[in-house]
Amino acid sequence: MTFAIQFSIDVLSLGGAYALMALGLVIIYGILRLVNFAYGELIMVAGYSMYLTSGSGMPWIAMAVVAVAMAIVFGILTDYVAFRPVRAKSVTAVLITSFAFSNLLQNAALLFISPRPRNVPLPDIFSQTVNVAGVITPVRNLVTIAASVVLLAAVAFLMRKTTLGIAMRAAATNFTMARMLGVPANLIISSAFALSGFLAGVVGILWIGRIGTVVPGIGLEPLLVAFIATVIGGMRSLPGAVVGGFLLAFIDTTLNYTLSQDLLKFRDAFTFGLVILILLWRPEGLIKGPASGQRT
Amino acid sequence: MKHSYLTAIILLGVIVIIGVGSQLLGVRLYDRIATNLMISLVLVIGLQTFMGNSGLLSFAHIGFMGLGAYTSAVLTIPVQMKGMALPDLYAFLKVVEVSPLLSMIAGGIVAAAVAALVAYPLMRLSDAAAVITSFALLVVLYTVMNNWSALTNGPRTLFGLPKTTDLLTAAIVAAFAVVIALLFKESRTGKLLRASREDEVAAAALGANIPHLRWRAFILAACIAGIGGALWGHFITSFAPKAFYLKETFLIITMLVIGGANTVTGAVAGTVLVTIAYEGLRGTESALNATAVGAGQLIGLTEIVLALAMIVVMIVKPGGIFPNREIGHILVRMRSRKET
Amino acid sequence: MLEARNLSVNYGMIRAVREISFTIAKGELVSLLGANGAGKSTTLKCIAGALKAGGGSIMLDGRDITSASPEQVVRAGLATVPETRDVFPDLTVAENLMLGAYIHRRDRAGNRENLERVHHLFPRLAERGGQAAGTLSGGEQQMLVIARALMSRPAVLLLDEPSLGLAPAIVDRIFEMIETLKRTGLTILLVEQNVNQALAVADRAYVLRLGKIVTSGTADEVRAATDLTEHYLGG
Numbered sequence: 001m002t003f004a005i006q007f008s009i010d011v012l013s014l015g016g017a018y019a020l021m022a023l024g025l026v027i028i029y030g031i032l033r034l035v036n037f038a039y040g041e042l043i044m045v046a047g048y049s050m051y052l053t054s055g056s057g058m059p060w061i062a063m064a065v066v067a068v069a070m071a072i073v074f075g076i077l078t079d080y081v082a083f084r085p086v087r088a089k090s091v092t093a094v095l096i097t098s099f100a101f102s103n104l105l106q107n108a109a110l111l112f113i114s115p116r117p118r119n120v121p122l123p124d125i126f127s128q129t130v131n132v133a134g135v136i137t138p139v140r141n142l143v144t145i146a147a148s149v150v151l152l153a154a155v156a157f158l159m160r161k162t163t164l165g166i167a168m169r170a171a172a173t174n175f176t177m178a179r180m181l182g183v184p185a186n187l188i189i190s191s192a193f194a195l196s197g198f199l200a201g202v203v204g205i206l207w208i209g210r211i212g213t214v215v216p217g218i219g220l221e222p223l224l225v226a227f228i229a230t231v232i233g234g235m236r237s238l239p240g241a242v243v244g245g246f247l248l249a250f251i252d253t254t255l256n257y258t259l260s261q262d263l264l265k266f267r268d269a270f271t272f273g274l275v276i277l278i279l280l281w282r283p284e285g286l287i288k289g290p291a292s293g294q295r296t
Numbered sequence: 297m298k299h300s301y302l303t304a305i306i307l308l309g310v311i312v313i314i315g316v317g318s319q320l321l322g323v324r325l326y327d328r329i330a331t332n333l334m335i336s337l338v339l340v341i342g343l344q345t346f347m348g349n350s351g352l353l354s355f356a357h358i359g360f361m362g363l364g365a366y367t368s369a370v371l372t373i374p375v376q377m378k379g380m381a382l383p384d385l386y387a388f389l390k391v392v393e394v395s396p397l398l399s400m401i402a403g404g405i406v407a408a409a410v411a412a413l414v415a416y417p418l419m420r421l422s423d424a425a426a427v428i429t430s431f432a433l434l435v436v437l438y439t440v441m442n443n444w445s446a447l448t449n450g451p452r453t454l455f456g457l458p459k460t461t462d463l464l465t466a467a468i469v470a471a472f473a474v475v476i477a478l479l480f481k482e483s484r485t486g487k488l489l490r491a492s493r494e495d496e497v498a499a500a501a502l503g504a505n506i507p508h509l510r511w512r513a514f515i516l517a518a519c520i521a522g523i524g525g526a527l528w529g530h531f532i533t534s535f536a537p538k539a540f541y542l543k544e545t546f547l548i549i550t551m552l553v554i555g556g557a558n559t560v561t562g563a564v565a566g567t568v569l570v571t572i573a574y575e576g577l578r579g580t581e582s583a584l585n586a587t588a589v590g591a592g593q594l595i596g597l598t599e600i601v602l603a604l605a606m607i608v609v610m611i612v613k614p615g616g617i618f619p620n621r622e623i624g625h626i627l628v629r630m631r632s633r634k635e636t
Numbered sequence: 637m638l639e640a641r642n643l644s645v646n647y648g649m650i651r652a653v654r655e656i657s658f659t660i661a662k663g664e665l666v667s668l669l670g671a672n673g674a675g676k677s678t679t680l681k682c683i684a685g686a687l688k689a690g691g692g693s694i695m696l697d698g699r700d701i702t703s704a705s706p707e708q709v710v711r712a713g714l715a716t717v718p719e720t721r722d723v724f725p726d727l728t729v730a731e732n733l734m735l736g737a738y739i740h741r742r743d744r745a746g747n748r749e750n751l752e753r754v755h756h757l758f759p760r761l762a763e764r765g766g767q768a769a770g771t772l773s774g775g776e777q778q779m780l781v782i783a784r785a786l787m788s789r790p791a792v793l794l795l796d797e798p799s800l801g802l803a804p805a806i807v808d809r810i811f812e813m814i815e816t817l818k819r820t821g822l823t824i825l826l827v828e829q830n831v832n833q834a835l836a837v838a839d840r841a842y843v844l845r846l847g848k849i850v851t852s853g854t855a856d857e858v859r860a861a862t863d864l865t866e867h868y869l870g871g
Contacts, residue, residue: 035424082607089614095353095427096553097610103546104603107596115595163741166731170724177722180684182710182739182788220542224435227428235425265443272436279429280417 005135011246011253013141016148017203019245021222022229023155024199026241029230031172031192034087034094038078038102039226040219042071042197045105046204047120047214048113054121063121068201074105075197076190083189102219109216117213126209144206151202152242155195159238164191172236228271232278234285243286248275300478302624307474307564311337314568315467327463333571334466335528337564340551341473342520344563345480346513347552349489352423354514355545356415356430357521359437362540363410364403364522365529366441366448371399372530373456381456384446396460400469400526407522411515419510426510434545441537448537455534461527469527473520477560478622485512543599547574550602554609556616561623566616570602577601637662637823638683638714638792642692645675645682652678654847655692660792665814665824667834669858670844676827677719679844680796683825684716685709696792711739715790717781719797719827725770729761732769732780736787747787754783757816775806782813792823799830811837835859 028036049067058066082101086093126140159165171178171188179185200222207222208214225248226241233244251274255267263270278286311334318330343357371394373381378390394402418429441448448454480486489509492499499506529535547570555566577598584597613619621629638660645653653675660666668676681687683694685706693702696712704712724732733754737747755762758779764772769780778798785793795814799807811833818824818837828834835841841858843851851861 029424033424035428085607085611086614089610091423092351092353092557093610093614096549097607099546099549100603100606100610104600104607107599107603110596111600163734163738166727166735167738170727170735173724173726174722176686176706177718177724178735179706180686180710180716180718181735181784182707183735184707217542220435224432228432231421231425231429235422266440268439269436272432275432276414276417279421283417283420283425284422285425 002134005133006137007253007257009132009135009137009141009145010256011250013144013148014253015246015249016145016152017206017245018225018229018249019242020148020151020199020203021207021226022233022241022245023152023238024196024203025223025226026230026233026236026238027168027192027196027199030236030238031168031175032083032087032189033091034083035098036078036083036196037095037098037223038082038105039196039200040221040223041102041105042074042078042200042219043204043207043222044109044214044216044219045074046071046201047208047218048109048118050120050205050208051113051118051214054119060121060123064205067205068198071201071204072194072197075193075200079189079193106216106219113216115216117215120208120212120214122209122212140206140209147202147206151199155199155238158195168192228275232275232285234287237285237287240285240287247286251275299622299624299628300482302627303561303622304475304478304624306623306627307561308471310564310568311467311471311474315463319463329571329575331461331463331466331531333567334463334470335461335524335531336548336551336567336571337470338466338473338524338527339521340548340555340563340567341470341477341560342517342524343548343552344557344560345477345520346510346517348558348560348563349481349486349513350510351490351493352430352510353427353549354430354517355427355549356433356437357517357548358540358545359434359441360407360411360518360521361525361528361544362437362441362537363407364400364525365535365540366454366525367403367406367522368396368399368526368529369454369457370447371402372396372458374458377456381454382446382449386446389447396458396526396530400523400530403526403529404519404523407525408515408519411518412511415514415518416507416511419507419514434541438537438541441540451537453534453536457529457533459530459533461531466527466531469523473524474560474564476516476520477563480513480516481560485509489513546599547602550606552616553606554616556618556620558615558620559618559622562616562618565618569617573605574598574602637664637697638825639695640679640683640692641695643679643682643689643694644691645678645687646690647678651690652847653682653690656842656844656847656849657692658842658849658852660823660825662791662823663818663821664839665818665826665837667826667828667838667841667855668844669828669831669834669841672829673846674844675847676844677796680716680794680825680827681718683709683714684718684794686716710788710790713789713791714794715785715788715792716794717785717796717798719800721774721777721781721800723769723772723777723780723784725768727769728766729769729772729780730765732784733761733787736784737789739788750787750789754786757786757813758783774802775809778802778806778810779813782817786817790822792825793817794825794827796827797829798826799828799833807833 025036025039028034046067049070050063053063053066078101082097083094086097128139129136130139159169167178167183168188168191171183229244229248230241232247233240251271255270259267314330314333318326339361343354346354370389371392375391375393378385414433418426421429442451488499488502488504492504492506551566551570552563554570556562581597641657642655643653644651644655668679670676678687682689685704685708689702693700696714699712701709701712733751737750740747760776761780761783772780798810815837826834826838835855835858838855840854842849843858851858
């Protein structure tokens with residue numbers, strides 16, 4: 001019984017983080033049909049923001065708010081630098097500019113801050129452990145689960161019940177038609193990037209909370225997670241990305257528990273292999289996105 | 297079709313000029329740069345065969361370069377050295393030692409085989425999904441190379457490869473790559489693949505099985521990458537898995553994209569340009585580092601400049617320098633316009 | 637109310653619309669006729685702001701909207717129903733309609749009133765409020781896109797081929813609907829391939845051929861023009 005609880009907590013906390021990562025990415029892809037390679041760097045920005053404000057004497061929660069705000073700013077900046085100038089040109093061009101921007105940000109961190117890991121302050125409460133039905137687990141895990149539940153519900157509410165959310169969903173299906181109803185295109189796009197940045201910022205803090213340090217390349221793993229979760233979930237489906245995130249967490253946690261010691265370092269290869277099998281079975285992903293009629 | 301012959305001649309001519317030119321200048325540094333350039337040509341052209349024809353970006357390319365390099369390493373490190381270089385190597389491989397030429401081909405074959413196995417499901421995905429899955433594939437290939445210590449010495453440097461790649465060898469392989477790329481472009485697979493980018497339904501009506509065509513192009517690209525990797529391995533004689541990861545991926549994509557992903561001419565032009573820019577920037581970086589008074593090391597400056605250059609090129613000329621027509625085609629058209 | 641002066645629209649190198657001029661008075665229903673490729677839809681898209689004008693001007697109630705963005709055109713009081721019948725398939729009927737009222741989203745009372753009026757005109761849509769728009773029939777979708785356009789409280793309505801791909805019985809109903817809308821005082825520019833139905837509801841009509849206006853006049857005058865068949869079959 002304790003094993004089941006331990007396993008569930010692990011899957012739920014990892015899945016929550018993964019789902020948030022995926023959601024931040026799919027919001028941009030769903031609406032704009034654009035893959036944001038610089039997405040991982042938003043998490044990096046949140047981390048370095050925490051590092052840079054750590055000497056200031058602000059309470060941790062204030063530093064966290066600043067970090068999330070920085071992620072939002074950089075999210076919108078990504079739009080202006082990497083997306084807007086080339087949006088009309090071609091899908092590949094945008095991919096490449098966002099890849100270039102990602103590289104630029106990482107190297108800027110390398111150059112202006114440091115290539116070496118830098119400590120990120122964490123509230124003491126994160127590392128404390130708590131006893132849940134016989135299982136000892138860091139409070140951090142529970143915080144992650146709570147945060148992801150709250151955020152996922154909030155995003156779902158935004159998308160379904162608010163005018164902005166409905167406009168975003170409409171823009172995701174048919175951008176031109178939405179404009180012809182008076183929906184301001186730029187507002188939708190900026191909102192999408194801001195929301196994506198917000199999610200990246202929050203999950204960034206939770207994610208870096210696991211490790212405690214930040215390096216320029218820290219965004220790679222979340223980016224990869226977001227990519228894979230999005231693909232298995234169904235490229236343009238928001239609920240799909242969430243499902244993909246939890247599924248990926250389930251696979252990763254199961255492999256963590258079952259792989260022998262010397263195979264454990266190949267865990268990512270095994271995960272990828274399983275993902276390939278899923279894609280072999282269902283190339284369009286698990287959940288259908290908004291109807292579009294063409295190959296996205 | 298005739299344009300292709302002219303293109304081939306011109307591009308091969310460029311290779312010859314670079315090769316001969318750097319020999320004439322006699323500076324050892326230029327020899328190294330030129331050889332590196334030839335090797336980069338092989339890799340970038342390999343990427344072009346996939347990207348230019350299918351329209352999909354593949355991030356996994358450098359991973360296959362690594363596979364080729366390690367395959368060639370395992371097969372050519374002298375038996376006496378194997379004990380030191382790869383202490384955990386499997387018994388049956390410990391006694392193998394083949395000529396670098398054979399091992400280069402073996403490198404291409406291994407890369408192609410892995411590509412064939414892993415990539416088919418990817419080719420059925422939608423365009424964006426295929427691209428980001430290829431990125432994941434790069435990471436997985438890196439993880440495998442980084443951890444399979446028996447074959448790769450893990451994250452540590454693997455040394456002991458015989459230095460058999462010189463400027464001439466690299467130039468010859470690069471020349472082959474140019475020819476193969478042009479041949480593939482004009483082949484039925486190449487043409488159908490490009491047609492399917494324009495109009496999927498029409499291409500399907502012609503009998504094009506798009507995933508299958510993409511798969512073939514991907515295998516060819518992986519094979520060329522594998523050969524390129526082996527070629528590089530025998531030039532540098534020692535390497536580690538992190539040589540086959542993001543930084544190099546960014547570089548070859550920059551080269552291909554700036555030159556023009558749709559044309560072989562673009563691949564060549566981009567490689568030459570970016571190599572010159574890169575070496576220039578690196579030199580500047582070192583000079584600045586040497587002179588800076590307590591200002592700290594300037595790492596990453598080269599990459600930042602290149603990234604900015606990429607963004608600017610995408611804004612101004614998203615198709616690259618040679619977006620659509622090969623150089624042979626352009627020259628022929630210019631000539632016929634002059635005549636009319 | 638709506639006036640085009642020497643309007644030209646280019647599709648890349650092709651000049652799809654060449655210096656056409658027309659006017660629509662307030663409350664009129666004017667029909668734009670012509671064969672496929674004559675430039676009718678292109679004209680409409682240009683007025684709606686989705687395509688750039690290559691020359692000339694478009695005036696809406698005295699205001700120049702030639703280079704206005706789609707959002708600005710809607711705010712100026714001109715709503716467009718494109719020929720592709722673009723409902724948002726994954727949104728419900730109600731959500732589609734709500735989006736139509738986007739520019740008035742803060743006027744909740746006004747929107748509720750308007751929605752009732754629209755439901756009155758289109759009772760079918762009232763029934764299917766919670767249904768996903770993609771599951772509606774072709775005729776119902778056409779009604780939805782018209783209703784959605786009306787939610788923006790336009791003074792002018794542009795309709796692009798509303799009868800396209802619909803069964804004759806449904807087409808009749810759509811045109812009854814258009815007639816009703818006309819009676820409410822709405823100014824309408826109707827692009828149609830179905831010449832008879834179009835001329836039956838229109839006050840005046842223009843015939844486009846290869847980007848130029850070749851015939852114009854009252855509905856009766858245009859109907860009597862003998863070369864109409866030639867325009868459609870030979871044009």
